[in-house]
Amino acid sequence: MSSLHLDAEALYSDLLTGVRGLLRPSTALVGIWSGGAWLAERLQRELLLDGEHGVISSALHRDDFSSRGMTAGADHTRLPFEIEGRHILLVDDVLFTGRTIRAVVNELFDFGRPASVTLAVLVDRGGRELPIDAAYSAARITLPAHQRLSLVRDDAGRFSFDIRERTV
Amino acid sequence: MNFRHNPQLNKHGELIHLLSIEGLPRALIHQILDTAGTFLSVNDREVKKVPLLRGKSVFNLFFENSTRTRTTFEIAAKRLSADVINLDIARSSAAKGESLLDTIANLSAMHADMFVVRHSESGAPYLIAQHCAPHVHVVNAGDGRHAHPTQGLLDMYTIRHFKKDFTNLTVAIVGDIVHSRVARSDIHALTTLGVPEVRAVGPKTLVPGDLREMGVRVCHDMAEGIRGADVIIMLRLQNERMSGAMLPSAGEFFKNYGLTQEKLALAKPDCIVMHPGPINRGVEIDSSVADGAQSVILPQVTFGIAVRMAVMSTIAGNSA
Numbered sequence: 001m002s003s004l005h006l007d008a009e010a011l012y013s014d015l016l017t018g019v020r021g022l023l024r025p026s027t028a029l030v031g032i033w034s035g036g037a038w039l040a041e042r043l044q045r046e047l048l049l050d051g052e053h054g055v056i057s058s059a060l061h062r063d064d065f066s067s068r069g070m071t072a073g074a075d076h077t078r079l080p081f082e083i084e085g086r087h088i089l090l091v092d093d094v095l096f097t098g099r100t101i102r103a104v105v106n107e108l109f110d111f112g113r114p115a116s117v118t119l120a121v122l123v124d125r126g127g128r129e130l131p132i133d134a135a136y137s138a139a140r141i142t143l144p145a146h147q148r149l150s151l152v153r154d155d156a157g158r159f160s161f162d163i164r165e166r167t168v
Numbered sequence: 169m170n171f172r173h174n175p176q177l178n179k180h181g182e183l184i185h186l187l188s189i190e191g192l193p194r195a196l197i198h199q200i201l202d203t204a205g206t207f208l209s210v211n212d213r214e215v216k217k218v219p220l221l222r223g224k225s226v227f228n229l230f231f232e233n234s235t236r237t238r239t240t241f242e243i244a245a246k247r248l249s250a251d252v253i254n255l256d257i258a259r260s261s262a263a264k265g266e267s268l269l270d271t272i273a274n275l276s277a278m279h280a281d282m283f284v285v286r287h288s289e290s291g292a293p294y295l296i297a298q299h300c301a302p303h304v305h306v307v308n309a310g311d312g313r314h315a316h317p318t319q320g321l322l323d324m325y326t327i328r329h330f331k332k333d334f335t336n337l338t339v340a341i342v343g344d345i346v347h348s349r350v351a352r353s354d355i356h357a358l359t360t361l362g363v364p365e366v367r368a369v370g371p372k373t374l375v376p377g378d379l380r381e382m383g384v385r386v387c388h389d390m391a392e393g394i395r396g397a398d399v400i401i402m403l404r405l406q407n408e409r410m411s412g413a414m415l416p417s418a419g420e421f422f423k424n425y426g427l428t429q430e431k432l433a434l435a436k437p438d439c440i441v442m443h444p445g446p447i448n449r450g451v452e453i454d455s456s457v458a459d460g461a462q463s464v465i466l467p468q469v470t471f472g473i474a475v476r477m478a479v480m481s482t483i484a485g486n487s488a
Contacts, residue, residue, distance in 0.1 A: 060206070
């Protein structure tokens with residue numbers, strides 16, 4: 001474990017404020033599987049947005065497919081609304097290399113042409129390998145590349161962070 | 169498992185070729201079926217294509233004709249963005265006397281990444297898998313009487329879709345079991361997935377008693393065979409078996425083993441009826457059953473594309 005302390009619940013409150021500032025009248029929230037999907041679910045409820053949030057998976061557009069192989073299927077994309085012409089706000093827990101965002105943007109466009117795509121994240125940990133940035137991040141930290149940071153949700157729905165050494 | 173024991177798996181137990189369902193762990197079968205579920209939803213998208221095999225070349229090598237299976241593999245590969253090359257091998261190289269391994273060596277020199285192989289000789293896909301370059305993957309699309317693993321997997325997907333759980337089912341496979349690679353693959357899959365009762369139903373000439381060694385109950389009486397079944401898998405009666413001593417006539421076979429509404433009433437009320445196609449109406453199945461409410465023959469075809477996408481993407485993502 002790292003000595004770094006991140007209060008995920010406090011950051012979530014900041015994210016909620018930040019996301020509220022990014023919303024347009026017709027914005028649809030889409031959470032990136034899996035941590036981002038939890039965030040989008042809670043934001044949808046607590047921001048009193050109409051309808052359901054969307055969930056999007058990077059599995060079918062990953063650029064490391066040839067080395068990491070197929071990732072199993074329960075996590076597939078669910079977008080219960082029209083993408084065509086819609087303002088989409090992507091939500092994720094951690095922004096790192098930007099490769100997941102590249103993959104999910106491609107995935108999104110398989111469903112139609114959105115009017116715009118914006119990104120809000122809980123934590124931006126730096127280390128970008130693509131020209132991608134978030135419109136809002138609740139925290140910016142620096143973490144060594146060998147450490148993996150991910151959001152955890154307990155049974156009561158409360159968020160915390162898990163930091164561990166990367167296995168691959 | 170090492171290469172000699174199961175050439176389909178690498179040293180991490182991951183699937184690198186699909187040659188037979190025999191010897192595949194239950195978890196691996198479920199993983200392929202889960203992946204197929206993901207691909208089924210791709211059909212609902214505006215862009216019905218994903219880029220997993222972009223830049224890869226899939227060669228369909230059909231040493232034996234099969235328009236339907238070849239087409240579903242072609243659609244599956246194209247939906248994964250692969251380049252697909254169809255070779256009507258039966259009418260070209262092999263007819264000119266080229267050996268199987270020479271054909272493979274030549275196609276490998278054309279930078280093939282995957283071979284989808286149908287061959288009348290059992291074991292031909294194994295031979296290819298053992299002699300192709302380490303980065304090349306092989307899918308068995310039916311070899312002799314031995315195996316047709318993607319048909320077996322799509323049958324399992326269909327059963328799981330409609331019945332949810334395998335561990336309380338009675339499944340009856342009816343018809344020409346002895347010559348059927350589909351039956352063999354289905355039996356291995358069903359027993360691996362924990363189906364408690366698998367029945368092989370048909371006349372003694374087509375359902376010999378030694379099938380019991382595969383863990384099935386052999387029934388020569390149709391009523392006994394399908395009574396209380398949750399799933400009935402009808403097999404195509406191959407016309408070439410009609411002549412000779414195996415069967416008296418198509419009419420006689422239909423009378424005894426053809427699936428009619430009357431016979432289907434012996435099975436459970438929610439029993440599903442499957443068939444790998446192409447169906448012979450009035451030979452192994454009555455039209456009213458093939459087109460009836462319990463028939464899932466057309467969903468099988470749709471699921472078949474998703475299952476073949478799952479198989480190709482799974483093996484392409486694993487290295488030897």
